[in-house]
Amino acid sequence: MPRAVRERQMLDAAVRTFGQRGYRAASMDEIADLAGVSKPLVYLYLNSKEDxxxxxxxxxxxxxxxxxxxxxxxxxxxxxxxxxxxxxxxxxxxxxxxxxxxxxxxxxxxxxxxxxxxxxxxxxxxxxxxxxxxxxxxxxxxxxxxxxxxxxxxxxxxxxxxxxxxxxxxxxxxxxxxxxxxxxxxxxxxxxxxxxxxxxxxxxx
Amino acid sequence: MPRAVRERQMLDAAVRTFGQRGYRAASMDEIADLAGVSKPLVYLYLNSKEDxxxxxxxxxxxxxxxxxxxxxxxxxxxxxxxxxxxxxxxxxxxxxxxxxxxxxxxxxxxxxxxxxxxxxxxxxxxxxxxxxxxxxxxxxxxxxxxxxxxxxxxxxxxxxxxxxxxxxxxxxxxxxxxxxxxxxxxxxxxxxxxxxxxxxxxxxx
Amino acid sequence: MPRAVRERQMLDAAVRTFGQRGYRAASMDEIADLAGVSKPLVYLYLNSKEDxxxxxxxxxxxxxxxxxxxxxxxxxxxxxxxxxxxxxxxxxxxxxxxxxxxxxxxxxxxxxxxxxxxxxxxxxxxxxxxxxxxxxxxxxxxxxxxxxxxxxxxxxxxxxxxxxxxxxxxxxxxxxxxxxxxxxxxxxxxxxxxxxxxxxxxxxx
Amino acid sequence: MPRAVRERQMLDAAVRTFGQRGYRAASMDEIADLAGVSKPLVYLYLNSKEDxxxxxxxxxxxxxxxxxxxxxxxxxxxxxxxxxxxxxxxxxxxxxxxxxxxxxxxxxxxxxxxxxxxxxxxxxxxxxxxxxxxxxxxxxxxxxxxxxxxxxxxxxxxxxxxxxxxxxxxxxxxxxxxxxxxxxxxxxxxxxxxxxxxxxxxxxx
DNA sequence: TATGAATGAGCATTCATTCAT
DNA sequence: CATGAATGAATGCTCATTCAT
The missing domain is CATH 1.10.357.10 (Tetracycline Repressor, domain 2)
Structure with a gap:
């Protein structure tokens, strides 16, 4: 799956999670789960929670x-x-x-x-x-x-x-x-x- | 020191900490420190972070x-x-x-x-x-x-x-x-x- | 109130609390409350939780x-x-x-x-x-x-x-x-x- | 190290610690130490002290x-x-x-x-x-x-x-x-x- | 005799983050 | 390209215990 698509999925999941839980309460685990990828991949593509x-x-x-x-x-x-x-x-x-x-x-x-x-x-x-x-x-x-x-x-x-x-x-x-x-x-x-x-x-x- | 005074100090410290750090990022440790009391006292008087x-x-x-x-x-x-x-x-x-x-x-x-x-x-x-x-x-x-x-x-x-x-x-x-x-x-x-x-x-x- | 009576009340409260909650789960606070006395008094009479x-x-x-x-x-x-x-x-x-x-x-x-x-x-x-x-x-x-x-x-x-x-x-x-x-x-x-x-x-x- | 093996190690450590110290007195820290793993891993595999x-x-x-x-x-x-x-x-x-x-x-x-x-x-x-x-x-x-x-x-x-x-x-x-x-x-x-x-x-x- | 006020130390739990593969 | 395995560092909260009065 091309990188751009994966990245979009992750952002979608992140927007939803951050929007509903808040920045601190949202966990990278939940975001990765919702995006359907593993956590290291999220870090590979997007570096850190802050980024x-x-x-x-x-x-x-x-x-x-x-x-x-x-x-x-x-x-x-x-x-x-x-x-x-x-x-x-x-x-x-x-x-x-x-x-x-x-x-x-x-x-x-x-x-x-x-x-x-x-x-x-x-x-x-x-x-x-x-x-x-x-x-x-x-x-x-x-x-x-x-x-x-x-x-x-x-x-x-x-x-x-x-x-x-x-x-x-x-x-x-x-x-x-x-x-x-x-x-x-x-x-x-x-x-x-x-x-x-x-x-x-x-x-x- | 009477309870009412201590309680005011704690609220002052909490307002400042919550206001500057945000609810999640503020730690009870920091609030207690800023109020000049120990953490258990904060809990004794105010029950929980939420309260x-x-x-x-x-x-x-x-x-x-x-x-x-x-x-x-x-x-x-x-x-x-x-x-x-x-x-x-x-x-x-x-x-x-x-x-x-x-x-x-x-x-x-x-x-x-x-x-x-x-x-x-x-x-x-x-x-x-x-x-x-x-x-x-x-x-x-x-x-x-x-x-x-x-x-x-x-x-x-x-x-x-x-x-x-x-x-x-x-x-x-x-x-x-x-x-x-x-x-x-x-x-x-x-x-x-x-x-x-x-x-x-x-x-x- | 004479010491012996107070002590009996405390032991009654302690037996009940320890029996129902267990040694570790029972708190000195609860025992003192149930006995109707302040915590320091329990310590004065009975020294420590262990005792x-x-x-x-x-x-x-x-x-x-x-x-x-x-x-x-x-x-x-x-x-x-x-x-x-x-x-x-x-x-x-x-x-x-x-x-x-x-x-x-x-x-x-x-x-x-x-x-x-x-x-x-x-x-x-x-x-x-x-x-x-x-x-x-x-x-x-x-x-x-x-x-x-x-x-x-x-x-x-x-x-x-x-x-x-x-x-x-x-x-x-x-x-x-x-x-x-x-x-x-x-x-x-x-x-x-x-x-x-x-x-x-x-x-x- | 595969999950099943680690899990066995943890259970061994837990049985020993709970058996000797009792449920309340046993700390997750001690169990993790004895199992040779970090505490978060114990939680990852076994959820909670109760579990x-x-x-x-x-x-x-x-x-x-x-x-x-x-x-x-x-x-x-x-x-x-x-x-x-x-x-x-x-x-x-x-x-x-x-x-x-x-x-x-x-x-x-x-x-x-x-x-x-x-x-x-x-x-x-x-x-x-x-x-x-x-x-x-x-x-x-x-x-x-x-x-x-x-x-x-x-x-x-x-x-x-x-x-x-x-x-x-x-x-x-x-x-x-x-x-x-x-x-x-x-x-x-x-x-x-x-x-x-x-x-x-x-x-x- | 009795207590209100106070704390040091510990504990379960969570999370962002990183390797080795 | 992708992940299973693993952790250091915090954090909210509780408790036995002690003074000053």
Missing amino acids: LFTACIRREAQALTAAVREGVRPRLPADRQLWEGLRAFFSHTAQNPDGWAILHLQARTHGEPFAAEVSAMREEIVAFVTRLIAVAARDARRDPSLPEHEVAGLAEALVGAAESLAAWANAATGVSARQAAATMMNFAWAGLGDLMEGRSWSEQR | LFTACIRREAQALTAAVREGVRPRLPADRQLWEGLRAFFSHTAQNPDGWAILHLQARTHGEPFAAEVSAMREEIVAFVTRLIAVAARDARRDPSLPEHEVAGLAEALVGAAESLAAWANAATGVSARQAAATMMNFAWAGLGDLMEGRSWSEQR | LFTACIRREAQALTAAVREGVRPRLPADRQLWEGLRAFFSHTAQNPDGWAILHLQARTHGEPFAAEVSAMREEIVAFVTRLIAVAARDARRDPSLPEHEVAGLAEALVGAAESLAAWANAATGVSARQAAATMMNFAWAGLGDLMEGRSWSEQR | LFTACIRREAQALTAAVREGVRPRLPADRQLWEGLRAFFSHTAQNPDGWAILHLQARTHGEPFAAEVSAMREEIVAFVTRLIAVAARDARRDPSLPEHEVAGLAEALVGAAESLAAWANAATGVSARQAAATMMNFAWAGLGDLMEGRSWSEQR
Whole structure:
């Protein structure tokens, strides 16, 4: 069996195990078993538990950013791009709960080698959102009087809100990716103040 | 030395160790050392690692909710209450990074006995926010045409955004609790859309 | 509360705990709790776990030998003395299962300081039986052509059989001390060979 | 080194350690040391201390019953079968003092999982003796007017006597298996009463 | 007389990791 | 390419025992 395939099996098993048990509670024995190979082979291919976990994080991070990137049509107005990105995000996390658990919970919880890995991805997403906000500001013919720093904070908050909603939507049965995205747009774009006045964000214009 | 004092020392040491190392990686030996007592005493007073961690979660959760509750003056308009709550929240988390790490990261990452504990606290905060939104809607003389479910999602998103900003503010040096709270208000109350048009939320009116 | 009474309470608790849990599994904590006193007091009165266990063994051994001694009228013929001794033995062990467990199981299982203690008692009983056999032989006007050594073996076997029956009678519901003693007499006095021929031992002559 | 061999070594070491120290006092460290392997290997092969002890009991129980079974020629008269069985029994226990200590003392002293294991073996032996008694009764052309229950008691007493003699013979130097068996036959078959009259059981008729 | 507070030492168990084949 | 065999190092937890009061 070619190496690439074996490696994929191992990563699949590892993602599942790490996602469900957590980094420390997952044992290499269980992962090897689930992958259907012997433990030494896992070490031969992936060196150590740490490296294996890092590989999981990287793969899942790339899968997530790719899904979001592919979900967004870059020519649309900023709010529409955000809308599409959010839909892709909620959709992907709902379909890959173990991967999402690794990125959102495990990697950040278990210290330096891993937190850095996931931060890279997060920054990519934050940068994407930051760019959207800048574009929107330009389209509104406004000088970016919002300072850099403030924009970064807004993006951070937006991403955090989305992450939180992802967990909520996954847990609360019956909340679709679309609904979660709609809630996010209302919250982030329209703002609570506007919502109070009866103005909510809407996909149609 | 009286029991109550010793117990406090142990909890302090445990919060610090759990917060920095994580639940699994923290060893009872290290906690006992840091508390300046022998391991058996930790077991005598706090029964088990699980119970000790639960006690940490409970203490930190109560400290956090108490801080927020005390920071809010209940007669003010909803947005002002939110503003004050956020300031208290960011302030408390900045001053108790280990406690916040336990609540935000560790407890949620390590499965059922603990996740439930922190969920209770989180629900209390979400309920507080939900109530604020409802009050704001009433004050704006709007029928609560925002459905229950949508409000829950908004509150969830708001809390998630705040949690995310807390981590960000703690990490990025030089962001004060006040600044973080302002960013949150802009984000949550004014909304990105308004911000684009130059309307941001402001403490003065 | 006078020392003697306290000490009795402790020994009672210890016998029960050792009898039910075993020497190693019984904890000084549990014994102190059951006795209703603090642990240091147990140490003050009885020095150590080892000494405490030894004290239990001694007390129960004396109680058992006393019960047997008091049950036997020394002027009767040998077989009647044996009969009475067996009844007293089965009766006492049935009423003190924990004490009997200590003597029969725990003390012999846990090595030297204790095994010696119970051996002393056992030898006393074996000596009693040996004497009975010798008396019976004299009464039958037979030279003791049974060698010393053989007699010791017989006595040992008899005591072993009785001990075994005690456990069996205690476990099998509905076997009285009297029945157990009768079985023993049939077995030991009449012998299987005689039983086969229809001759069994009988209390009435 | 192949697994089966290693496993035997471990069981040998365990039987010796459990037999001499007792179940609780024996440490897995000591057993592993004595077996010449590391502790994790013991766990890998035998799961837990409890399982290891159970495996010891089972192995020794089977060895003992096999030795007795093989020592008995089934066509002989009942008393001769008993004689042969006893010789095999005393011989085996004398040669395996640690195994015998496990079966006779340790297993019965340490509660349910183990006591049940050894009870099974004991019942097999008691059943064998019971059958012998029944056969002897038939051969003597006697109705089995000995009630079931009485026979069970007799068998129990006989086995107990033998167990007791085994310990005695092992301790008292210079008592051979043959002598112990002879004493048992005199005791059990002839009965003390007969012995008093000068009639003892004899191998020759 | 009696106890609350405290600990040194040990034990069963697990796990990431490595050889020799 | 793949594995059966093996281990050093921790870790959670318990227990007999002792002071200071």
